[in-house]
Amino acid sequence: IFICTAARSRGKGSALPGPVPEGLIRVYSMRFCLYAQSTRLVLTAKGIRHEVININLKNKPEWFFKKNPSGLVPVLETSQGQLICESAITCEYLDEAYPEKKLLPGDPYEKACQKMVFESFSKVPPLISRILRTQNKEDCSGLKEELHKEITKLEEVLTDKKTTFFGGNSLSMIDYLIWPWFERLEALELNECVDLTPALKLWMAAMKKDPTVSSLLTDMKTFQGFFNLYLQNSPEACDYGL
């Protein structure tokens, strides 16, 4: 179901890709982008035939701004030329446009619950970002405390629901939406943040066993190599490990 025309990212001066062939959907992505990983998890979990074009986020092609004026990945492009941006919007679009293997619940209240969990999670990505960019150990401990607080909220969701996953006893949309950040905790030396949250630890172990999740896992060293170069704004970052 997955066609990769070339893993190497497209940068400035690259040719505009042709139209998306019928029967496929295209995702503009970047191998290490956490937001784009959610979209790729959904595409894979739902068995949707797709092609991936990776974008060099440190040297963006001019044509990419026509796909998304904000210049961010992920972006979906259909064979009719329709463009969808923003990771959560792409994921919901896919669940609706491809009705087999629904990841979101049909019940309006259960669906709303998944969205409320997603809101609870929303402070985590910017916090992790800030921690990574903070040199000062003191500022870091304050941020890590905040991260721990946010993670504890998620622990509470699991303990109240008494289920393995955030949407119930099977994996569903909300788990895929938040997974990429938890996958990186180890690489970012933030593992201690889940030491005091046993339900979350069990959830992480269960996630790693999921075939979709494990098919898209990035090895820790490769991610660290990417991240090092990314912080230095290197145009080689996005292709690290290729």
Add this chain to the structure above:
Amino acid sequence: MSGGTVRSLGKGSAPPGPVPEGLIRVYSMRFCPYAKRTLLVLRAKGIRHEVININLKNKPEWFFKKNPLGLVPVLETSLGQLVYESAITCEYLDEAYPEKKLLPGDPYEKACQKMVFESFSKVPSLMVSFLRKQNKEDCSDLKEELHKEFSKLEEILTNKKTTFFGGNSLSMIDYLIWPWFEWLEALELNEYVDHTPNLKLWMASMKNDPIVSSLPTDVKTLRGFFNLYLQNSPEACDYGL
């Protein structure tokens, strides 16, 4: 609309009883733009509901059991289910009450409405920043930012060539962004739509909508509320009653 309270409930008030069958309850505040979204959707869809206003400057302890964040709007069903975050409440209502759909059925059109909503997302905090600025002189940066955000919305309308953000009829996205445009007059920011003619026309069309005009916001009352709210007065939420 039946039951509910206009005067807000504050600390020490008794928790309200369960929601009667056949109704849905919204915890709100008369001047909260986020809660206004939910009220507009309830009315537009003809959903029987009751409103309980919360004193946001003196919150009842029981309210944190409805929403741990202590924010409005919150929906409560007769089954005791709680839904919060204004956009989530609006989508929930559209799905739970299938008559008079406000969101499009087509997945791409629905995604487009959500992308417009993303484009709008910087406006609320900009308006609040205006509100908090005592000295109008420092506002030039804010004004430039607001102008930029309005231009983005103008472009959407110009590209779509329709009156409303979802097409030629009013739909969910219009109700979601409308409450902040009501603030423009009260904050003396009306000139900011002078350079955005489609947005100006959209505002006029919105004011003509029967649902929007059934929930008017009077400029004087809004200004009175702002005054008291900025001073953290527990009287703010009930201003004008």
